[in-house]
Amino acid sequence: MYSTLITNLNDGILTITVNRPDKLNALNKNVFDDLDKAMDEVYANSEIKSVIITGSGTKSFVAGADIAEFSSFKKEEATHLSIRGQQVFFKIENCPKPVVAAVNGFALGGGCELAMACHFRICSENAKFGQPEVNLGLIPGYGGTQRLTQLIGKGKSMELQMTAQIIDANEALQLKLVNHVTTIENLLSKTTEILTVINSKAPIAISKIIDCVNIAVVSENNAVSGYEKEANHFSDCFNTEDMKEGTTAFLEKRKANFTGK
Numbered sequence: 001m002y003s004t005l006i007t008n009l010n011d012g013i014l015t016i017t018v019n020r021p022d023k024l025n026a027l028n029k030n031v032f033d034d035l036d037k038a039m040d041e042v043y044a045n046s047e048i049k050s051v052i053i054t055g056s057g058t059k060s061f062v063a064g065a066d067i068a069e070f071s072s073f074k075k076e077e078a079t080h081l082s083i084r085g086q087q088v089f090f091k092i093e094n095c096p097k098p099v100v101a102a103v104n105g106f107a108l109g110g111g112c113e114l115a116m117a118c119h120f121r122i123c124s125e126n127a128k129f130g131q132p133e134v135n136l137g138l139i140p141g142y143g144g145t146q147r148l149t150q151l152i153g154k155g156k157s158m159e160l161q162m163t164a165q166i167i168d169a170n171e172a173l174q175l176k177l178v179n180h181v182t183t184i185e186n187l188l189s190k191t192t193e194i195l196t197v198i199n200s201k202a203p204i205a206i207s208k209i210i211d212c213v214n215i216a217v218v219s220e221n222n223a224v225s226g227y228e229k230e231a232n233h234f235s236d237c238f239n240t241e242d243m244k245e246g247t248t249a250f251l252e253k254r255k256a257n258f259t260g261k
């Protein structure tokens with residue numbers, strides 16, 4: 001049914017597993033198309049009460065947007081990429097049924113952004129979080145500038161994005177980026193346990209909690225301008241020499257040499 005996802009519906013809980021393990025589950029166009037379709041199914045299918053999003057294997061949740069796919073993009077294609085990613089992630093964030101990220105390893109760049117678009121996050125002890133786009137001469141483009149700031153506050157959000165620092169599960173817990181840390185073996189069972197409690201409650205009330213909490217976190221007007229600004233600034237970076245250098249250096253497995261141009 002999906003080329004990049006494995007889905008499994010059990011007791012009202014749909015588990016969506018991003019499945020590109022040879023690329024550490026990086027988000028390419030097909031993953032976005034599949035996630036979009038899977039979320040349409042979640043909205044439409046009354047047998048689905050809640051959702052877990054996770055990554056295949058034990059090394060990576062999602063290691064970011066697929067750098068090889070966008071490295072040669074021009075500004076216009078980059079704008080489209082950012083807006084498309086933002087749209088799919090809004091569909092997750094605004095889903096009337098609970099969507100929880102079970103973070104089983106690297107959640108970097110677009111992977112951290114995917115986790116943050118979910119209603120809350122549970123991770124395994126080996127999980128690693130970060131927005132390392134600046135290493136590529138870029139900024140987050142799928143809502144990360146907005147949601148990281150909402151979740152962990154302005155100062156830490158600025159620091160993590162500007163340094164590209166990768167944090168471990170315990171620091172993510174301390175910063176309230178995740179709600180619980182567990183072993184890799186227990187990650188899905190712990191997430192299922194919490195969703196089983198939620199699934200026993202009144203679904204209409206649950207959907208109204210999601211709607212109200214989303215509005216409490218950010219007023220709609222600010223959100224729109226913040227996400228629009230992010231998409232514009234993200235695509236502006238594609239006109240820079242530093243972005244070409246950053247993505248080429250990643251693909252050539254070497255350190256980037258930035259010149260400010």
Ligand code: COA
Nearest residue numbers: 022023024026063064065066067068106108109110132133
């Ligand atoms: N996009 C495309 N390919 C990616 C990727 C990404 N975001 N992240 C990992 N991969 C690919 C690697 O290119 C490699 O492919 P190859 O085997 O064909 O060379 C494969 O996945 C395994 O990754 P590798 O880097 O060899 O694993 P590692 O254990 O040495 O390092 C990471 C793991 C996560 C630290 C490293 O892959 C990384 O830094 N990834 C990019 C993170 C990032 O910048 N994300 C934000 C993107 S906007």
